[in-house]
Amino acid sequence: MMKAPVYLQIISPEKILFQGNVCLARFPGTASSFVVMKNHAPIMSLLSKGVISYEGEYGEGRIPVSSGFVQVRNNKVYACIIQKED
Numbered sequence: 001m002m003k004a005p006v007y008l009q010i011i012s013p014e015k016i017l018f019q020g021n022v023c024l025a026r027f028p029g030t031a032s033s034f035v036v037m038k039n040h041a042p043i044m045s046l047l048s049k050g051v052i053s054y055e056g057e058y059g060e061g062r063i064p065v066s067s068g069f070v071q072v073r074n075n076k077v078y079a080c081i082i083q084k085e086d
Helices: none
Strands: 006-011 016-028 033-037 043-047 050-056 059-065 067-073 076-082
Touching (some): 059 076
Parallel strands (some): 006 076
Antiparallel strands (some): 016 033, 016 050, 043 067, 050 059
16 A cells, blocks of 8 residues: 555635545645655745646646646645636
């Protein structure tokens, strides 16, 4: 079993899209995309259009995002996103 040391929660204005432990998460930052893993430095970042992807205890997932922001602190990652259909 894969150990997943980072808690990730992704929410939209309507609902919680994902919450659980992951080994890594990839985000489409406005300056560039970035990966969050265990013991990542604390950051806050705006998100641009793209996909948030993650790998965890129960497999992999992908969530499309139009915009939003993410906060990383103490192995906890919280993303608040907007999803718009084109």
